[in-house]
Amino acid sequence: MGVKQVLRAMDAFPRAEEHLLQKTKSGAFVSIVGLVIMSTLFLHELSYYLNTITVHQMAVDLRRGETLPIHINMTFPSLPCDVLSVDAIDMSGKHEVDLDTNIWKLRLNSDGHITGTEYLSDLVEKEHKHDDHKDHHDDSDNKTHMQGFDQEAENLIKKVKQALAHGEGCRVYGVLDVQRVAGNFHISVHGLNIFVAQMIFGGTTHVNVSHIIHDLSFGPKYPGGHNPLDGTERILRGASGTFKYYIKIVPTEYRYLSKEVLPTNQFSVSEYFSPINEFDRTWPAVYFLYDLSPITVTIREERRNFLHFITRLCAVLGGTFALTGMLDKWMFRFLEAVMKKNSRSLVR
Known part of the structure; x- marks a missing residue:
C-alpha cells in the first residue's frame, strides 16, 4: 500500500459523489437556523473574550x-x-x-x-x-x-x-x-x-x-x-x-x-x-x-486566555453543527415516512 492510499485511509471526512447527494427544503431550513444560531453564539463568545474581568485580592x-x-x-x-x-x-x-x-x-x-x-x-x-x-x-x-x-x-x-x-x-x-x-x-x-x-x-x-x-x-x-x-x-x-x-x-x-x-x-x-x-x-x-x-x-x-476562547468557540460551533445535522436527518426520515404512507394510501 502506497503513501497516498495510507493518507486516504486516514481521512475522517469521506466525501460522496455529487450526484449521490440530495438537497431538500427541510435541509435548507435547518441549515439557515443552524447558521443563525452559530453566528449568535460566535458573537457572544467574541464579546465574552474581549470584555475585561476584574479580580479582587x-x-x-x-x-x-x-x-x-x-x-x-x-x-x-x-x-x-x-x-x-x-x-x-x-x-x-x-x-x-x-x-x-x-x-x-x-x-x-x-x-x-x-x-x-x-x-x-x-x-x-x-x-x-x-x-x-x-x-x-x-x-x-x-x-x-x-x-x-x-x-x-x-x-x-x-x-x-x-x-x-x-x-x-x-x-x-x-x-x-x-x-x-x-x-x-x-x-x-x-x-x-x-x-x-x-x-x-x-x-x-x-x-x-x-x-x-x-x-x-x-x-x-x-x-x-x-x-x-x-x-x-x-x-x-x-x-x-x-x-x-x-x-x-x-x-x-x-x-x-x-x-x-x-x-x-x-x-x-x-x-x-x-x-x-x-x-x-x-x-x-x-x-x-x-x-x-x-x-x-x-x-x-x-483578559481571558485566547486558547480558552478558541476551545469554547469550537465547542459551541461544533455542537451546534452536530445538533443541526441530527435534526436534519430526523426531519428527512420523518418527511420520507409520511410521503411513503400517503403514496400507499393513494395506490389502494
Missing part, C-alpha cells in the same frame, strides 16, 4: 505617611455661605477650624442658582491677628479694636438675616487633604461666635442643616466603583438636629490592563440623626466620622 495595608484626600460636594439649601464652616480633627491631635485649603463656597439664591463664589475664610488666622493686636496696642487701641469687631459682628448679623429672608443657600465643594488616620470633619455654624449665632438664629432649633450630598469620595473614581453617599438628600421639615455619617474606609488599588495603578479608597457608611431641643447647648451640624480598614483591596483587570 486582599492584603494588609502597608502604606505609610500618605495623606487622605476627601472630595466634598454638598449643598445646604437653607443656610447662607457666611455662616458655614468646615472643621476637621483626627486622632493624631491635629485640629483645623474653618478649612480654606482647596475649599470653595458658592452662594445660591432661593431657586438654587449660583450668585457668587468665595473661599472659606480662616477664622484661626483671624483669632491670631486679634491676639497680636491686643499684645502690641494700648488700652485705647483695644477699645477701638473691640468697637470695630462689634460693628463687624453687627454687619454680619444684618447680612445673614437678609440672606435667610431671601432664602439663600450655599454649595460647599473642594478637597480636604487630611492625615491617614481615623478622624472626622463636619460642616456647621461652629465658626460663628456663639452670641452672634444666637442673635442670627434665635436658638439652636432654628438652624436648618438640610443638605444634599452630590459627591463624597476618598480618592479618584475607578471603573465599576460606587460611592454610597452620592445623591443623598436629607431635608428637614420639622425640628433641627445633628446628622452623623459613620464611614469605614477600605484602601483600594485599581490595576488596569496597561499595568497603570490607580490608588484610591472605597467605603461603607451607616447614618444616625440626633434631634436637638431648645435646651441643648450643642449646635446642629453634619458630621462625617471615618476610620480606615487595615486591609487593602487590589482590583486587577484581566
Whole structure:
C-alpha cells in the first residue's frame, strides 16, 4: 500500500459523489437556523473574550505617611455661605477650624442658582491677628479694636438675616487633604461666635442643616466603583438636629490592563440623626466620622486566555453543527415516512 492510499485511509471526512447527494427544503431550513444560531453564539463568545474581568485580592495595608484626600460636594439649601464652616480633627491631635485649603463656597439664591463664589475664610488666622493686636496696642487701641469687631459682628448679623429672608443657600465643594488616620470633619455654624449665632438664629432649633450630598469620595473614581453617599438628600421639615455619617474606609488599588495603578479608597457608611431641643447647648451640624480598614483591596483587570476562547468557540460551533445535522436527518426520515404512507394510501 502506497503513501497516498495510507493518507486516504486516514481521512475522517469521506466525501460522496455529487450526484449521490440530495438537497431538500427541510435541509435548507435547518441549515439557515443552524447558521443563525452559530453566528449568535460566535458573537457572544467574541464579546465574552474581549470584555475585561476584574479580580479582587486582599492584603494588609502597608502604606505609610500618605495623606487622605476627601472630595466634598454638598449643598445646604437653607443656610447662607457666611455662616458655614468646615472643621476637621483626627486622632493624631491635629485640629483645623474653618478649612480654606482647596475649599470653595458658592452662594445660591432661593431657586438654587449660583450668585457668587468665595473661599472659606480662616477664622484661626483671624483669632491670631486679634491676639497680636491686643499684645502690641494700648488700652485705647483695644477699645477701638473691640468697637470695630462689634460693628463687624453687627454687619454680619444684618447680612445673614437678609440672606435667610431671601432664602439663600450655599454649595460647599473642594478637597480636604487630611492625615491617614481615623478622624472626622463636619460642616456647621461652629465658626460663628456663639452670641452672634444666637442673635442670627434665635436658638439652636432654628438652624436648618438640610443638605444634599452630590459627591463624597476618598480618592479618584475607578471603573465599576460606587460611592454610597452620592445623591443623598436629607431635608428637614420639622425640628433641627445633628446628622452623623459613620464611614469605614477600605484602601483600594485599581490595576488596569496597561499595568497603570490607580490608588484610591472605597467605603461603607451607616447614618444616625440626633434631634436637638431648645435646651441643648450643642449646635446642629453634619458630621462625617471615618476610620480606615487595615486591609487593602487590589482590583486587577484581566483578559481571558485566547486558547480558552478558541476551545469554547469550537465547542459551541461544533455542537451546534452536530445538533443541526441530527435534526436534519430526523426531519428527512420523518418527511420520507409520511410521503411513503400517503403514496400507499393513494395506490389502494
